[in-house]
Amino acid sequence: MTPPPPEPRIERLLRELAPQALGALLRRFRDFPACEDAVQEALIAAAAQWPRAGVPDQPRGWLIQVAQRRMTDHLRSEISRRRREAAVAGEAPAAVAPALPAEPSIDPEDTLVLLFMCCHPALSPASAIALTLRAVGGLTTAEIARAFLVPEATMAQRISRAKQSIKKSRVPFRLPDAGERARRLSSVLHVLYLVFNEGYTTTSGPALQRTDLSNEAIRLTRAVHQLLPGDGEVAGLLALMLLTDARRAARTGPGGELIPLDEQDRTLWDARAIAEGVALAGAALRRGSVGEYQLQAAIAAVHDEAPRAEDTDWPQILALYGVLKRLSDNPMVALNHAIAAAMVHGPQAGLDLLAPLDADDRLSGHHRLDAVRAHLLERAGQRAAAITLYRAAAEKTTSLPERDYLTMRAARLSAAD
Amino acid sequence: MKYMLMLNTPRDGYARYLSWPKEVLAANIAFMIELSKKLGAAGELVATEGLASPQQAKLVRAGADGKPITDGVFPESKEFLAGYWIVDVDGPERAYEIAAEVSTVPGVGDAPLWIEVREIMRGRQDIK
Numbered sequence: 001m002t003p004p005p006p007e008p009r010i011e012r013l014l015r016e017l018a019p020q021a022l023g024a025l026l027r028r029f030r031d032f033p034a035c036e037d038a039v040q041e042a043l044i045a046a047a048a049q050w051p052r053a054g055v056p057d058q059p060r061g062w063l064i065q066v067a068q069r070r071m072t073d074h075l076r077s078e079i080s081r082r083r084r085e086a087a088v089a090g091e092a093p094a095a096v097a098p099a100l101p102a103e104p105s106i107d108p109e110d111t112l113v114l115l116f117m118c119c120h121p122a123l124s125p126a127s128a129i130a131l132t133l134r135a136v137g138g139l140t141t142a143e144i145a146r147a148f149l150v151p152e153a154t155m156a157q158r159i160s161r162a163k164q165s166i167k168k169s170r171v172p173f174r175l176p177d178a179g180e181r182a183r184r185l186s187s188v189l190h191v192l193y194l195v196f197n198e199g200y201t202t203t204s205g206p207a208l209q210r211t212d213l214s215n216e217a218i219r220l221t222r223a224v225h226q227l228l229p230g231d232g233e234v235a236g237l238l239a240l241m242l243l244t245d246a247r248r249a250a251r252t253g254p255g256g257e258l259i260p261l262d263e264q265d266r267t268l269w270d271a272r273a274i275a276e277g278v279a280l281a282g283a284a285l286r287r288g289s290v291g292e293y294q295l296q297a298a299i300a301a302v303h304d305e306a307p308r309a310e311d312t313d314w315p316q317i318l319a320l321y322g323v324l325k326r327l328s329d330n331p332m333v334a335l336n337h338a339i340a341a342a343m344v345h346g347p348q349a350g351l352d353l354l355a356p357l358d359a360d361d362r363l364s365g366h367h368r369l370d371a372v373r374a375h376l377l378e379r380a381g382q383r384a385a386a387i388t389l390y391r392a393a394a395e396k397t398t399s400l401p402e403r404d405y406l407t408m409r410a411a412r413l414s415a416a417d
Numbered sequence: 418m419k420y421m422l423m424l425n426t427p428r429d430g431y432a433r434y435l436s437w438p439k440e441v442l443a444a445n446i447a448f449m450i451e452l453s454k455k456l457g458a459a460g461e462l463v464a465t466e467g468l469a470s471p472q473q474a475k476l477v478r479a480g481a482d483g484k485p486i487t488d489g490v491f492p493e494s495k496e497f498l499a500g501y502w503i504v505d506v507d508g509p510e511r512a513y514e515i516a517a518e519v520s521t522v523p524g525v526g527d528a529p530l531w532i533e534v535r536e537i538m539r540g541r542q543d544i545k
Contacts, residue, residue, distance in 0.1 A: 255450050391435040398469045404446050411439030 010050050013059060014043050015219075018138030021063040023110025025071060026173045032117070033163040034074050035067075036135050042067035043138060109175060111136060112227050115220070116184050117171055118162075119191040127162035128191045129198070134159055137216050147213050148198070185228075189237050189293065192221050196241050200248070201399070214245055225280075232284040236294030239284070242277035243300035246270040258405040262309035274304045295324040314343040331363040335372050347380035367396035371406060378413065387413050419463060419505050419537040420512035422519060424530065426499040431470045437525050444523035452519065456504060461515070467500040503537065512536075 018039060025035040042063045056062040118132040130148075133139045139147075145155035176184050199213030221238045228234050250264035281297040299320045306312040321337040334357055342350025354373055363369045374389035390410035394403050426434075437445070456462035471490055474497070480486040490497075502519065506512050512534055520529035 255447055257446070391432075394435050395431055395470045395472055400467055404442075407435050407437075407442055408439055408446075410435065411437065411442050414436070415439050 007051055010047070010055065013055070014046055014063075015138035017060050017063055018043060019111040019114050019136045020060060021067055022114060022135060023107060023173075024064050025067055026110075026114075027107075028068075029071055029075075030173065032166050032173075033160070035071060036163060038067040038070035038074065039063070040134065040140070041070050044140070109227060111223055113173060113175055115188045115224065116176055117166055117173070119184070119188040120166065120169065120171060121184070121187050122169055123162055123165060125191065125194055127158055127165070128187075129195055130155060130158050131162040131166075132191055132220070133195065133213075133216065137220060139216070185231070185234075188224065189221075189233060192217050192224070193237060193241075193293075195220075196245075200244065214241070214248075217241060218245065230287075232287060232289030233291040233293045235280050235284040236291055236297045239277040239280035239297035240293055240300055242273045242280070243297060243304050246273035246277065246304060252401075256401060257408075258401045260405075261303060264309075266307065266309075269304065274301075277301060278305065290323070290327070292324065292328050295320055295327070299324075312343075314340060318344050331357060331360050331366075332368065334360075335363070335368055339372060339375075342376050342379065347376040350376045351380070365396070367393040367402075367406075370396065374406075374409075378409075383413055383416070386410075418508060418512075419503060419539075420509070421535045421537055422502040422504065422512065422516050423498055423533040423535070424500045424519065425496045425533060427496055428471070430497070430499065431472070433526070434524075441523055441525055448522050452522075456502070456515065461504045461506055461511075463503040463505050465500070465502040468498055471497040509534075509536070 021042065022035060022039045025039060026032065029035050045066055046059075046063060050056070050059075114136050115132065118135050119128045123131070130144055133144050133147075134141065141156050141159060142152050144159075145152040148155065175181065196214050196217035199215070199217065218238070218241050221234070221241060225231075225234050225238045246269050247261070247264060249270070250266065250268035251259055253259055277297065278301045281294065281301045284294050285298060299317055302313050302317050302320070318337070318340040321333065321340050324333050325337050334353070338350045338353035338357075341353050342348075351373065354369065354376070357363050357369060370389045370393035374386045374393060377383075377386040377389065387410045390406050390413070394406035394410065397403050397406065453462065453465055456465075474490045475487045476490065477485050477487050502515070504512060504515055506515070516532040516534045517529075520532050522528075522530065524530070
């Protein structure tokens, strides 16, 4: 039976404590899948008991004790199972580990170590995302399943297989060495970015549940930033999320329809999130570090700081995309660079930059290329060509809100005939 | 009882949809969003999805080596599934009522549309 959701204060506390409890258990018992299950059971017990009985004086100690008891039960039954299977006597693992002190010392880096484990490059992105949300985010399987609109049994299998791969890979529970660390951190940031996007790009239907994913991604990225305050890309990603999420309320209309940046009601933007994002992005750039997330955050900051769309500092955005294009061969960057060029030098300049992209296999036939070209043709006054391309893009996209937006754009243009 | 309500479209249905006048499109989109909200609020909606254009559809089967062989869409296919609703209702009458409502979605051309209604078999996990 699923317990009712606990009050928000308790829920926040539990999610914050989840990775700490798991870290404490893992240092003692090592068996990742079993430890993770034990912590999850302890979280569920807390969610059921705390609202009634009150939060214990030492909530973290309480969770760890309960999880440890579950773990001990698990080990006992494992041992008797092996005995029953007539395993050689004496080979059984130590039955019960020494009890942990009520408030064991907590290593703040546990959260980071866990993220490195859950976002291991050996896992597929979908598995890494699910496991991260459960083991580090403290979400239940049911909550994760709802967020991704898949049946709970499917999500439970995905998580369980991910845990088994981690067990098999024998990743030790400690921080990777310096050489490995940068590479692994970029996997962590990528997974957090995907979680954020999953929450951000849905606009209708169960939108309320899915925006929780954006909040969760921001919360986890914030935790990583606190652990690695000097890392420019971590700060950059956090800034990018805050600056993007700040526009959420303005991004869709009453019917869930997409509203493009230049038509958004900017008074709906979240000024506090913008201020925090701008400060983070600025501090990272001032330290002289350059990276893809920082550049994207800087671009988002330029947009967010313009009081009106026509005040946007496009030359600055064009320059930033120029730098980003040298760092990344992502074709979406090339597309956005062309848009910025069009805003500074006119639509023809943008169209010229789009021409070579037809030869890029990753983009040719992609609806974004058609859509961007349609926008630039519309601005250049070539209405018929723009309508054709808007419709081509609408037929190719697999996002309903996007299809609606592109179809309506074509319909509006053709009604103007 | 669960039913699947299917909205089929002729081969050129997507292309025609994309060139509807904007008032009709706006009414069509608003209708679909409102319907989902209503069925969801009534506790009857299990799932609903719209399918991407058949332009990208493929027919697939295993070849002799077990690897997938893909083919374009059968040229003789006249109709494609464009979208579906799975509803959980008390009986067929309610499923027909919902289908009738779906059939009145604003559009250009033959209206109301025909909606295919099929009962969904219970899964093995439902058998007590």
